[in-house]
Amino acid sequence: MEDEAPEKDKDRETAKSNKDLGKVTDFVAEREVDAEKFRHAITGILDSSSKDNAEKVKREKELAAVKINSEDVEVIMKEFDMDRASSERCLREQSGNLVDALRTLVE
Amino acid sequence: MGSSLPSKEQSQFRQLVKFYETKQHKKAQKTADGILKKFPNHGETLAMKGLVLNSVNKKEEAYELVKLGLKNDLKSHVCWHVYGLLYRSDRLYVDASRAYLQALRIDPENVQILRDLALLQIQTRHFEGFISTRRTLLTLKPGQKNNWIAFALANHVLKNYAEAVKIIDTYSATIVPGDDRESVYERGELQLYKNSILEENGDHDAALKHLERIKDIVVDRSAFLEAQARNLLALERNKEAEEIALELLERNMENSVYHEQYHQAVLSDENVAEEHQPRRKIELCDELSKSNPKMLLPKRMPLDLLDQGSKEDFVKRLDSYVRWFLERGVPALSVDLKSLYRAEWKVLAIEKLFTGFENSLKESGALPAVDNDTHSPVKSGNSSPAVVFWVMLFLAQHYDRIGDLDGALKYINRAIEHTPTVIEAFQVKAKILKHCGNLTEAAECADAARKMDLADRYLNTKCTKYNLRCNKVEEAEANVALFTRDGETRGVQALYDMQCMWFECEIGDAYIRMKKPGLALKNLKAVERHFDDFIEDQFDFHTYCLRKETMRSYVNLLLVEDEIRSSKYFTRAAKAAIRLHIDLHDNPQQKDGSAEQAAALANLSVAERKKAQSKLRKSQAKKAAAEELKKKDNGKADGKKGKGGGDGWMETDPDGSELLKGIKDHMVEAARLLRELEKYAPRDVETHELAFEVAIRRNKYLQALRAVNRAAAVQPRSSASVNLVVRLRLDVEDNEEKTSSALPEVLEVVSTCGTHKIVGDRSLSGYVNEIMTDSAQSSDTRLGCGMALLRIAGNENERSRAMEVLQDLSGASFKTCRQLASSLSSFAKTEEVESFKEAVKEKYPQCTVPL
Numbered sequence: 001m002e003d004e005a006p007e008k009d010k011d012r013e014t015a016k017s018n019k020d021l022g023k024v025t026d027f028v029a030e031r032e033v034d035a036e037k038f039r040h041a042i043t044g045i046l047d048s049s050s051k052d053n054a055e056k057v058k059r060e061k062e063l064a065a066v067k068i069n070s071e072d073v074e075v076i077m078k079e080f081d082m083d084r085a086s087s088e089r090c091l092r093e094q095s096g097n098l099v100d101a102l103r104t105l106v107e
Numbered sequence: 108m109g110s111s112l113p114s115k116e117q118s119q120f121r122q123l124v125k126f127y128e129t130k131q132h133k134k135a136q137k138t139a140d141g142i143l144k145k146f147p148n149h150g151e152t153l154a155m156k157g158l159v160l161n162s163v164n165k166k167e168e169a170y171e172l173v174k175l176g177l178k179n180d181l182k183s184h185v186c187w188h189v190y191g192l193l194y195r196s197d198r199l200y201v202d203a204s205r206a207y208l209q210a211l212r213i214d215p216e217n218v219q220i221l222r223d224l225a226l227l228q229i230q231t232r233h234f235e236g237f238i239s240t241r242r243t244l245l246t247l248k249p250g251q252k253n254n255w256i257a258f259a260l261a262n263h264v265l266k267n268y269a270e271a272v273k274i275i276d277t278y279s280a281t282i283v284p285g286d287d288r289e290s291v292y293e294r295g296e297l298q299l300y301k302n303s304i305l306e307e308n309g310d311h312d313a314a315l316k317h318l319e320r321i322k323d324i325v326v327d328r329s330a331f332l333e334a335q336a337r338n339l340l341a342l343e344r345n346k347e348a349e350e351i352a353l354e355l356l357e358r359n360m361e362n363s364v365y366h367e368q369y370h371q372a373v374l375s376d377e378n379v380a381e382e383h384q385p386r387r388k389i390e391l392c393d394e395l396s397k398s399n400p401k402m403l404l405p406k407r408m409p410l411d412l413l414d415q416g417s418k419e420d421f422v423k424r425l426d427s428y429v430r431w432f433l434e435r436g437v438p439a440l441s442v443d444l445k446s447l448y449r450a451e452w453k454v455l456a457i458e459k460l461f462t463g464f465e466n467s468l469k470e471s472g473a474l475p476a477v478d479n480d481t482h483s484p485v486k487s488g489n490s491s492p493a494v495v496f497w498v499m500l501f502l503a504q505h506y507d508r509i510g511d512l513d514g515a516l517k518y519i520n521r522a523i524e525h526t527p528t529v530i531e532a533f534q535v536k537a538k539i540l541k542h543c544g545n546l547t548e549a550a551e552c553a554d555a556a557r558k559m560d561l562a563d564r565y566l567n568t569k570c571t572k573y574n575l576r577c578n579k580v581e582e583a584e585a586n587v588a589l590f591t592r593d594g595e596t597r598g599v600q601a602l603y604d605m606q607c608m609w610f611e612c613e614i615g616d617a618y619i620r621m622k623k624p625g626l627a628l629k630n631l632k633a634v635e636r637h638f639d640d641f642i643e644d645q646f647d648f649h650t651y652c653l654r655k656e657t658m659r660s661y662v663n664l665l666l667v668e669d670e671i672r673s674s675k676y677f678t679r680a681a682k683a684a685i686r687l688h689i690d691l692h693d694n695p696q697q698k699d700g701s702a703e704q705a706a707a708l709a710n711l712s713v714a715e716r717k718k719a720q721s722k723l724r725k726s727q728a729k730k731a732a733a734e735e736l737k738k739k740d741n742g743k744a745d746g747k748k749g750k751g752g753g754d755g756w757m758e759t760d761p762d763g764s765e766l767l768k769g770i771k772d773h774m775v776e777a778a779r780l781l782r783e784l785e786k787y788a789p790r791d792v793e794t795h796e797l798a799f800e801v802a803i804r805r806n807k808y809l810q811a812l813r814a815v816n817r818a819a820a821v822q823p824r825s826s827a828s829v830n831l832v833v834r835l836r837l838d839v840e841d842n843e844e845k846t847s848s849a850l851p852e853v854l855e856v857v858s859t860c861g862t863h864k865i866v867g868d869r870s871l872s873g874y875v876n877e878i879m880t881d882s883a884q885s886s887d888t889r890l891g892c893g894m895a896l897l898r899i900a901g902n903e904n905e906r907s908r909a910m911e912v913l914q915d916l917s918g919a920s921f922k923t924c925r926q927l928a929s930s931l932s933s934f935a936k937t938e939e940v941e942s943f944k945e946a947v948k949e950k951y952p953q954c955t956v957p958l
Binding site for chain 2: 036037038039041042075079080081098099102103105106107
């Protein structure tokens, strides 16, 4: 009997810790607080955070305008096991020059 | 939800959702069946039932039901949402987010779906999508605090620092703080999170002012002070930084970061010139040591800082420092002093000090007396007999570390003779024997250590590892099983469940040596799968950490997970697997394990063998393709049974034969693993070595070139780089026959960006020789250069000169020799390989493993 007691305790402990672990992923209802006050506070936040990256957009437009040869894209894809999108991008960044593109990729 | 149902069933449907959310799967299933009895074609209920079945691991049924549900109600956001959840549980993130987006097209303001989508987006680090989903959620539900914090996080990870701070400020200003313990803690954490954003943005002034304001609400005092110290140092407000650093040292004197911060503050405040800095740092350590005589770090740091000019001081300090360990019998002394071995003169000083101890103990039974000095609180007198033992043990470890294995063995044997009951001595002996190449006796010794304390898991682990090193797989498995839980699972499956990666790496290596590729691959793949699990495990934290507002830990977690595959276990298993795939590609007959074929091949000439191998390869590829087809017919279920069927992953296909058969092209599989290594272990020269091996076999010359360039950038003077440069020149650039089919653009890049940039105008052998003379002290580089010269050698004369270099093994570890032997056998003549092996056997006569 004496031997069994700690064994049982251990089991109980394991069971408890398993249960606690399980709880971590439990569904917990979200707490709602002062919805009205927050609704008011939000206005300033949302406007300013939708800022546009004009420069980024400009660069993307420039890249999109570069003419590239689809055979060249295939070469990059084949030689470097790259997907089409990143191969195209690499080629565009090098103004459509295949050798230049390959050169940047072997560094 | 469930809107097409009558009101009674509608409420039942809501019940069903609730049961699912609270993980009451049995009740959920019953409720679903109840609705389906009346409305067997109700799409949303069918889909929900599928989801419930998925949770109880009935994958096949789950997919069928969810698809059927969707078919019956394509316009329902619930069905699409469920479809997404199903994919997500199988880690098909792309498919899952596609399904969520479809659901949102039907119901764009569904908070539940938006929330799930956001989880997926942060999991896949799709930050742009994450911020827009989070913005929508905040607009819809500004009353939930999670939405505020998550939106701040979205701005933070996109480096919109000012926005992130503003969001936290607005939120904190609006909320009415609770005063229970949990709320107080959360408030402090959130402010510390904000502070970390300010610091990350480089706005140290604002960060400090903010810290001042939140002084009273922060619970985590150490983090608070650490932030103060960092920001003050960044602003060079040295006096204040010094004060804070001292306060931190008061809290914990054994934290080296605090010492460094303290030194930096004082040194820049006093404007100490570069050459006087070590001196001043030592003084600062001494001051601290005086008021805190029991602390070790202030005594240990000066040993690193002293230069050769103060040799006497070094010896004196070392003497008093090590006595503390010796008199208490602390076995960690050798590890503690490891960093000193970088300086040759310190190594000699250590040796002299300890042999002096040994002699003194022999003559007078005590350590030599010390002059009365502030550094040595220890009184002289008779030393206990145990001190002799610890001195001998240290000397054994010392000689082992500097490569004098005979000396090491002499001391360890004497130590064991002196006191045969100390376990550490047997462990040290096992390690020395391992370095001698005597793996059999090393394993026996580790087993002896294990038997001295059967309840010690560390000893068990070491013993298992040593057994695996000499391919004693059965003993190892039996031993290690002594420490697995008495659960339902046993053996290797239990180790897999515990994600015991050192074991899987070691046993994988053992199976590779034993030419059991299936089993090897199975174990190496197990390691890869653990990392998939680690990454998946993040999912739980995306909700949990936001709810608990433990944002600092959460951000750390995200950063750790980003880099988790750079862990040594992942890279080790990946490298071993790549090597295995290369071997299987070169020697495909191994795959069937048929010894006859191998023997038959061995008798053929090189050309014939190649022909036969390529034939075999083709027939195997065909077979594999046929099997693949058959598998597809059996449906997708195969891979998805997973944990469900009762059998664990290690128990299904236990010998890895299915896994091995499933690989159609070993080079494609190797390339897949290499992409991970190139991303996560780019600073490891071995990554590029393997990339070259794979690229050259796939005729991807540009990738081979890239591997050489990268290796040369990481370690220009290493054995690996030199050999790669030579091989690229010989095998690609000068090999017109081989490259004849390559595109002109490819050849142009190879000729303009190739080895000429590295070698310059020198001849190839001139380049190798220069590196060899330059780095005479490193035996690894010297031997690597010897190997490179052998590759270049055009006549017998040059060959024998290269062999001379290779046969000088002074300073080479057994491990290096073993690796060299295997590299040589891939290109050198048989008699050359043999004579190299002879040289190794001469240096390591005890070696018990085939080279």
